[in-house]
Ligand SMILES: Nc1ncnc2c1ncn2[C@@H]1O[C@H](COP(=O)(O)OP(=O)(O)OP(=O)(O)O)[C@@H](O)[C@H]1O
């Protein structure tokens with residue numbers, strides 16, 4: 001006797017099987033045995049190889065390692081600062097992309113398109129030199145700003161998609177209760193968006209750690225730059241790059257597991 | 271006091287092909303203080319659209335809406351104050367999934383009415399008792415059945431101490447065995463004298479609680495009468511047709 005007039009909504013099934021793949025690293029989580037075990041094998045393998053080289057092939061690997069590892073603080077300093085910058089820019093861009101103000105949405109849209117259409121290395125060098133010539137800036141600050149602007153665009157898209165994934169009924173319910181737009185956003189939309197976007201944002205963190213190596217072209221002494229310095233001094237290119245690669249790999253694997261743990265926690269809390 | 275007067279309201283949408291869709295056409299309806307008015311009608315007839323003009327979730331294009339004699343469609347009207355005074359319950363519950371049941375209920379009193387947290391929680395517990403869910407205060411919405419979620423949604427709306435309540439098909443998304451628990455809560459509200467405007471096809475509820483039933487079709491009110499009259503002696507052909515389908 002109720003709802004006789006409502007047709008059941010038909011789920012539209014695509015005709016072709018589709019896959020979703022990102023170019024990011026795989027995030028090892030408890031639920032996914034395959035990825036977790038390949039993560040474990042790679043991680044143990046990388047550590048074992050590095051230890052082996054340092055201990056049993058001390059010449060030249062130990063020297064290389066202790067020289068190159070000095071770039072770690074720079075790499076992390078730049079990565080962490082740029083992550084903070086990119087999250088802020090990304091959140092603002094994401095909010096701007098769904099705003100009612102046409103001008104703001106267009107601005108955000110153009111920013112995102114612009115950034116996504118230019119190779120990261122090109123942007124980085126352009127911004128670095130542009131920022132450096134307009135306002136005098138320390139090299140690492142310029143690099144951090146440039147990386148933040150580059151990755152802010154990608155995060156903006158993630159945040160926008162996250163906000164748009166929240167059902168309209170949430171905003172309606174909050175509005176009907178008398179909450180202002182700002183209150184609705186802060187207490188209803190944002191907390192739910194964070195949950196949705198965290199996995200994708202975590203992926204970006206890992207990309208940023210890796211892509212921070214691009215700043216080595218900007219005369220900053222990160223891990224890669226240290227490696228190149230060492231090569232120019234000793235011509236041990238293959239050995240040095242092996243150590244550099246192992247260091248990045250281990251950092252990336254640790255970070256991806258941390259992101260995985262964060263996601264596991266998030267799911268446990270409802 | 272809570273009197274809702276809908277006067278000559280129209281509301282149109284532009285559908286995806288760019289055509290103008292007149293969802294509600296020059297419609298007037300009055301809900302007096304303490305009255306329960308039920309809107310029925312086929313899908314797409316404009317019931318939700320009309321209901322949502324009352325708390326300005328979808329403000330009318332033309333016409334006016336008076337709440338306790340105050341024109342709330344005027345530019346300088348206090349929309350937020352109105353929304354404090356008019357609660358709304360949705361078909362899909364729309365509880366906030368990231369908050370516990372208790373926090374769902376206390377959010378608006380704390381943020382909008384600036385109530386103290388412990389005071390708001392006390393009020394929330396009273397309301398949860400009233401809807402029979404005191405033991406679920408610390409659950410998350412996804413741990414509740416549909417009927418329980420809807421009762422929480424009602425408690426959430428009541429926490430603002432509204433003078434009137436709007437319900438948009440509050441039981442349509444529920445499994446049959448859960449409909450009664452929600453209707454019982456609504457019935458007790460009606461008995462307490464809450465002013466209610468609702469869209470529902472629960473004719474048992476309409477018969478028991480409604481002072482007036484309104485039949486809408488194609489964006490217009492076709493017929494408006496007491497439940498007895500509407501069910502035993504509908505005036506228009508279209509109403510009769512519709513009632514035959516759902517009864
Ligand atoms: N936001 C919107 N945008 C465009 N068209 C809309 C919108 N909301 C409603 N409509 C259209 O207005 C008309 C009336 O819709 P409304 O939701 O008020 O009907 P209803 O009587 O509540 O139907 P139902 O019983 O299916 O809920 C429909 O044709 C609908 O497609």
Ligand SMILES: [Mg+2]
Pocket residue numbers: 317318319438439
């Ligand atoms: Mg409807």
